[in-house]
Amino acid sequence: xxxxxxxxxxxxxxxxxxxxxxxxxxxxxxxxxxxxxxxxxxxxxxxxxxxxxxxxxxxxxxxxxxxxxxxxxxxxxxxxxxxxxxxxxxxxxxxxxxxxxxxxxxxxxxxxxxxxxxxxxxxxxxxxxxxxxxxxxxxxxxxxxxxxxxxxxxxxxxxxxxxxxxxxxxxxx
Numbered sequence: 001x002x003x004x005x006x007x008x009x010x011x012x013x014x015x016x017x018x019x020x021x022x023x024x025x026x027x028x029x030x031x032x033x034x035x036x037x038x039x040x041x042x043x044x045x046x047x048x049x050x051x052x053x054x055x056x057x058x059x060x061x062x063x064x065x066x067x068x069x070x071x072x073x074x075x076x077x078x079x080x081x082x083x084x085x086x087x088x089x090x091x092x093x094x095x096x097x098x099x100x101x102x103x104x105x106x107x108x109x110x111x112x113x114x115x116x117x118x119x120x121x122x123x124x125x126x127x128x129x130x131x132x133x134x135x136x137x138x139x140x141x142x143x144x145x146x147x148x149x150x151x152x153x154x155x156x157x158x159x160x161x162x163x164x165x166x167x168x169x170x171x172x173x
Contacts, residue, residue: 001038002031009043010050020049024064 007014021028021036026045029037045064052062
């Protein structure tokens with residue numbers, strides 16, 4: 001059977017069948033064009049894979065019939081020798097990373113400090129501007145009050161003069 005026929009038989013997509021074959025590292029026969037050819041035994045393996053996946057087994061944890069899981073072994077003495085330089089490199093990397101983080105934080109703190117200084121100088125300028133505006137407003141108020149008093153005195157003298165003229169016109173002075 002080809003990939004499409006097996007996919008229909010198992011009610012999955014052809015790309016799912018191809019993924020299962022690659023992930024499970026199954027040895028499948030191929031046609032001259034490179035397409036998979038599935039035997040009854042390989043279809044049974046794929047059916048078992050589908051059942052395991054439906055039961056919640058992860059793709060990397062599949063147990064395939066007739067295949068023993070691979071186990072890695074590490075020689076005891078070689079690991080200690082190989083791990084020494086690796087641990088040193090990791091420590092050096094951690095130290096460089098901490099230094100770099102400290103440099104970045106210090107740079108950011110300096111930037112923030114500059115921004116704060118700039119804002120404080122702008123605040124001082126604004127305070128000076130407000131004070132000068134208040135002083136000029138007070139001066140204008142004083143000038144307006146002086147002008148008002150001058151106007152009121154000139155009006156009162158004008159009234160006195162008119163009264164005097166009016167009274168003198170009666171008596172003929």
